[in-house]
Amino acid sequence: MDNKLTASTINFKKPAVVGFLVFVIVLLLGSFIFWQRYRILSEERNREMIGIIQVIENNISQPLKSSYSAALSQALLIGDDGQIFDFEAKAPQLLEANPNLDAIQLVPKGIITHVYPLEENRAALNYDILADETRNEEAFRAIEKRRMYFAGPFQLKQGGLAVVGRLPVFIDNEFWGFSAVIIKFENLLEQAGFNELSRGDYQFQFSKYDPETGKENFYLEGDISSNAYSENILFTDGNWKVYVAPKNQYAPFLSLLPLAGLIVFLAIWLGHLMKKLLKRPEKLEAVVEAQNLELYNSNLRFRKIFNQAAVGMARMDTRTGKFIETNKRFRDLSGYSEEEITKLNYKQLSHPNDNEENGILMQKLLQGEIREYSLEKRALKKDGSIYWVKLTVSPLWQPGDEPTSHISIIEDITKNKEAELQLNKSYKMLVDQNKRLVNFSYIISHDLRSHSSNIQSILDLYEISELQEDRDNYIELLSKVTANLNQTLQHLNEVVSIQNNPDLKKEPLKLVDFVKKTIEHLEIRIKEKQAKIFIDIPREAEINFNSAYLESVLLNFISNSLRYSDENRNPEINIKATQREADKWSLEISDNGIGIDLERNKEKLFGMYKTFTDRQDSRGIGLFITKHQVEAMGGEIEVESTPGYGTTFKVNFQ
Numbered sequence: 001m002d003n004k005l006t007a008s009t010i011n012f013k014k015p016a017v018v019g020f021l022v023f024v025i026v027l028l029l030g031s032f033i034f035w036q037r038y039r040i041l042s043e044e045r046n047r048e049m050i051g052i053i054q055v056i057e058n059n060i061s062q063p064l065k066s067s068y069s070a071a072l073s074q075a076l077l078i079g080d081d082g083q084i085f086d087f088e089a090k091a092p093q094l095l096e097a098n099p100n101l102d103a104i105q106l107v108p109k110g111i112i113t114h115v116y117p118l119e120e121n122r123a124a125l126n127y128d129i130l131a132d133e134t135r136n137e138e139a140f141r142a143i144e145k146r147r148m149y150f151a152g153p154f155q156l157k158q159g160g161l162a163v164v165g166r167l168p169v170f171i172d173n174e175f176w177g178f179s180a181v182i183i184k185f186e187n188l189l190e191q192a193g194f195n196e197l198s199r200g201d202y203q204f205q206f207s208k209y210d211p212e213t214g215k216e217n218f219y220l221e222g223d224i225s226s227n228a229y230s231e232n233i234l235f236t237d238g239n240w241k242v243y244v245a246p247k248n249q250y251a252p253f254l255s256l257l258p259l260a261g262l263i264v265f266l267a268i269w270l271g272h273l274m275k276k277l278l279k280r281p282e283k284l285e286a287v288v289e290a291q292n293l294e295l296y297n298s299n300l301r302f303r304k305i306f307n308q309a310a311v312g313m314a315r316m317d318t319r320t321g322k323f324i325e326t327n328k329r330f331r332d333l334s335g336y337s338e339e340e341i342t343k344l345n346y347k348q349l350s351h352p353n354d355n356e357e358n359g360i361l362m363q364k365l366l367q368g369e370i371r372e373y374s375l376e377k378r379a380l381k382k383d384g385s386i387y388w389v390k391l392t393v394s395p396l397w398q399p400g401d402e403p404t405s406h407i408s409i410i411e412d413i414t415k416n417k418e419a420e421l422q423l424n425k426s427y428k429m430l431v432d433q434n435k436r437l438v439n440f441s442y443i444i445s446h447d448l449r450s451h452s453s454n455i456q457s458i459l460d461l462y463e464i465s466e467l468q469e470d471r472d473n474y475i476e477l478l479s480k481v482t483a484n485l486n487q488t489l490q491h492l493n494e495v496v497s498i499q500n501n502p503d504l505k506k507e508p509l510k511l512v513d514f515v516k517k518t519i520e521h522l523e524i525r526i527k528e529k530q531a532k533i534f535i536d537i538p539r540e541a542e543i544n545f546n547s548a549y550l551e552s553v554l555l556n557f558i559s560n561s562l563r564y565s566d567e568n569r570n571p572e573i574n575i576k577a578t579q580r581e582a583d584k585w586s587l588e589i590s591d592n593g594i595g596i597d598l599e600r601n602k603e604k605l606f607g608m609y610k611t612f613t614d615r616q617d618s619r620g621i622g623l624f625i626t627k628h629q630v631e632a633m634g635g636e637i638e639v640e641s642t643p644g645y646g647t648t649f650k651v652n653f654q
Contacts, residue, residue, distance in 0.1 A: 015278035023271030030263030034256060041252035049244050052197060056204075056242055059192045063100040064165070065430070067181045068148050070098040071167035074106065075179040078169060082176055084114060091116035100191055102162065102184045108177035110139065121182075123158040129166075129178075142166045143175055150240075153185040153208070153219055161185040161219075185219065192242075194220070201251070205243040216241075312410030318366065318395070318403045321345035330410055333389075335382030346408075351378035351386060358391070365395060366403050376413065388417035455481055506544045506633065511577050511587060512537040514547075518554040522562065529562050531571035541577040541585050543653040549629040556622045557649050561591035566644075580652065590648040596641040605639065 073094055077085055084106055091104055095116060103121050106114040110130030115121045130136050135154065142149035152163040162185055166178040189195060194204055207218045248254070306313055312330030314323055322345045331338060334349055347355055354377040361373040374392045381387060392409040458481065462474040512535070519526065519533055526533065543550075558573065565571035574590040596605070606627040630637050634654035641647035 015275045018278055019271040019273075019275030022274040023267045026267040026270050027263065030267060034260055034263060037259065038252055038256055041255065045246060045252060049202065049246075052202060052244050053242060056192050056194070056197070056244075060188070060242075063183060063188065063191050064150065066098050066100055067150075067165045067183065068167070070094055070101055070104065071148060071165060071179045071181050074104055074181075075167060075169050077106070078171070078176065078179075080171060082108070082171055084108075087114045087116070098181075100183065100187070101181050102187060103182040105180040105182065106177065107166070107180050110136075110177060112180075121156075121158045124156065127157050139166055139178070142178070143168045146170070153188075156182070163188055189220075201247055202244050203247050205245075207241045207243065209241075312389075312408075312412070314408045314410065315396070316346065316406055316408055318362075318397075318406050321347060324405060333381070333387070333410065333412055334379070340382075349380055351380060354378050362393070365393065365406070368399060371395065371399070376417070379410070387412060387414045389413060506546055508542050509545050509547060509550055510539070511541040511543060511585065512539060514550050514554055515575055518551065518558055521555065522558060525559070525562050529565060529571050531562060531565070531573060534572070534574045535576075537575065537577040537587075538579075541579070543585055545633050545635075545653060546629075549633060553626050553629055553651065556626045557589045560622065561589065561593055561647075564591075564593045564647075566592065566594050585653050587651045587653070588648055589651075590646060592646040595643040595645050595647055596639075597643050598639070598641055602639075606637070 074091075077087055077090055079085055087106060091114075094104055095101055104116055105112050105121075105124070107129060110128055112124050112127045112129070115124055129139050135151070138149055138151035142151075146168055148165055148167040150163055150165045153161050154164075156162050156164075163183045165181045165183070167180070169176045169179055189206070194206070197204065204220060205218055206220050207216050209216050307327045309327055309329055312327065312333050314326040314330055316322065317324055322343075323341050326338065326341055331341060334341065336344070346358075350358065357375060358377060361370070361375065364370045365373060372392065372394045374390060376388065376390050378386050379389045390411040390413050392411075393406055394409075395403065395406045397404050455478065458474050458478045462471055462478075465471050465474065515535060515537060519535075558575075561573045562571060569592060572592045574588070576588045576590075578586050578588070580586050598605070606623050627637055630651055636652050638650040638652070639647065640650075
């Protein structure tokens with residue numbers, strides 16, 4: 001008994017030792033908290049720098065992509081024989097359509113022969129790029145890779161620092177020269193956002209490795225290359241680097257100095273307090289009560305933070321996945337009351353397609369392979385609507401213990417995710433537009449060359465003909481050819497109008513009203529054909545579409561069903577609308593006409609001037625225009641057809 005008393009009272013006889021130990025422990029714990037907070041601030045700053053780099057990359061990528069389109073358009077001014085057509089007329093239009101450019105050039109055999117604007121760039125005329133050993137390395141690289149390459153920044157012959165993008169042009173696999181664009185360096189920096197971003201907490205540097213010496217050249221004031229916090233990214237089209245670094249490297253540390261002072265103060269105070277308490281054991285019970293009160297207040301503060309947090313929080317039963325308790329923010333996000341949500345598990349609030357990944361990560365958490373995890377997933381509200389969340393899961397059991405419950409932090413990222421999806425959609429639209437541009441250039445090249453060849457042939461025959469009767473016949477033929485040329489130009493103009501107006505006004509339209517209006521418009525032809533029209537469209541079928549386009553689409557499909565009907569039976573046309581999703585509809589137009597051999601014609605079905613019958617009134621332009629109108633509104637067309645039995649066109653509206 002005496003030994004126990006001695007052991008239990010030894011610490012009270014040395015309060016200074018106990019106070020010092022408390023000081024050391026609190027100081028170590030505070031140092032750990034300080035280090036963790038410093039790491040968080042440093043990581044946040046690094047993420048911010050990465051975000052800034054991504055913004056700069058996106059800002060630079062846009063003018064580079066636009067420059068590529070401008071260079072490609074300029075290259076179309078070069079004929080198959082290498083001659084340059086209408087540069088003086090087209091160059092101002094190209095520059096006006098691409099305000100990010102400062103000048104454009106055509107450089108046959110490496111020699112600048114055409115430039116716009118001319119006056120401020122006259123000094124560059126007749127300059128041989130390939131002969132200049134100080135500048136030709138990047139030009140030869142563009143020829144070798146057969147793709148556009150951005151050289152510079154360097155001083156231009158006409159003065160000023162600029163970046164030059166050179167697109168090599170090949171005719172019959174032989175190098176013809178370059179289609180070049182010029183962006184002044186200060187304009188590139190302005191478009192990239194350097195001027196605006198440099199006003200904040202970061203400094204920037206723009207550099208490029210010299211292709212001959214391998215030396216890295218810097219173009220902005222200041223030296224940050226040795227800064228350990230810098231980030232850089234490589235632009236492959238121009239072999240440039242952009243650096244970003246904080247203006248004050250020690251800002252996170254300096255911002256935590258008050259915390260460090262507080263930690264030292266708390267360590268000293270608690271050590272002194274413990275020493276004082278051990279000296280006054282009679283007041284220990286009062287101190288314990290005070291500490292219990294502080295613990296109670298801390299718990300109240302925790303409950304307040306839990307319930308008023310700006311993000312959703314939930315404590316979950318790890319084994320069953322049921323909600324034990326949730327905060328107000330999460331209940332507002334999900335739409336459930338506190339009573340309702342405790343009867344559910346997380347799978348009932350998750351999108352079915354996103355449960356698999358969540359389940360795999362939860363198994364790893366249960367097996368001790370990971371201590372926490374985060375993922376982005378779709379969640380379901382009480383009303384069935386979908387929203388995106390960032391889910392972070394942390395266990396409330398210690399390693400080695402039996403799993404009990406965990407904390408889930410749910411952050412609503414719907415707006416960011418929708419912006420990301422919209423960006424991907426814009427990128428896909430850009431790719432599709434580029435594909436259509438290439439196809440359109442092929443069409444122009446083929447059709448206009450065909451008409452011009454016919455005109456030239458007729459004029460040649462006219463010149464060598466000596467009989468007036470033959471000459472009159474040639475004049476008549478010339479009139480027909482020019483009429484066909486005019487019709488082709490009208491068709492091409494209509495296609496360009498569709499492709500250049502992707503943002504045409506959309507409005508809610510009742511499908512059944514437009515179908516009936518189209519049938520009334522075709523009433524005479526329907527009676528002539530003795531056709532039967534069957535309509536199965538719910539009154540609530542409503543789509544967001546351009547009204548003029550919808551009239552054109554319906555008129556093309558229904559008139560085609562009448563035009564290509566089978567002579568051995570009366571036409572029957574079925575028009576049906578079905579609902580694919582909550583607010584998305586599909587329209588099917590089926591007929592019993594002559595049909596289309598899709599095995600032979602599917603790939604060219606919607607091609608311009610592609611016909612599949614011997615009828616004289618077939619022009620091959622209707623389906624081409626209809627497809628572009630539907631796609632311009634974000635929809636798509638499907639087709640099923642059997643020769644001799646009929647055709648079904650299905651339009652999926654967005």
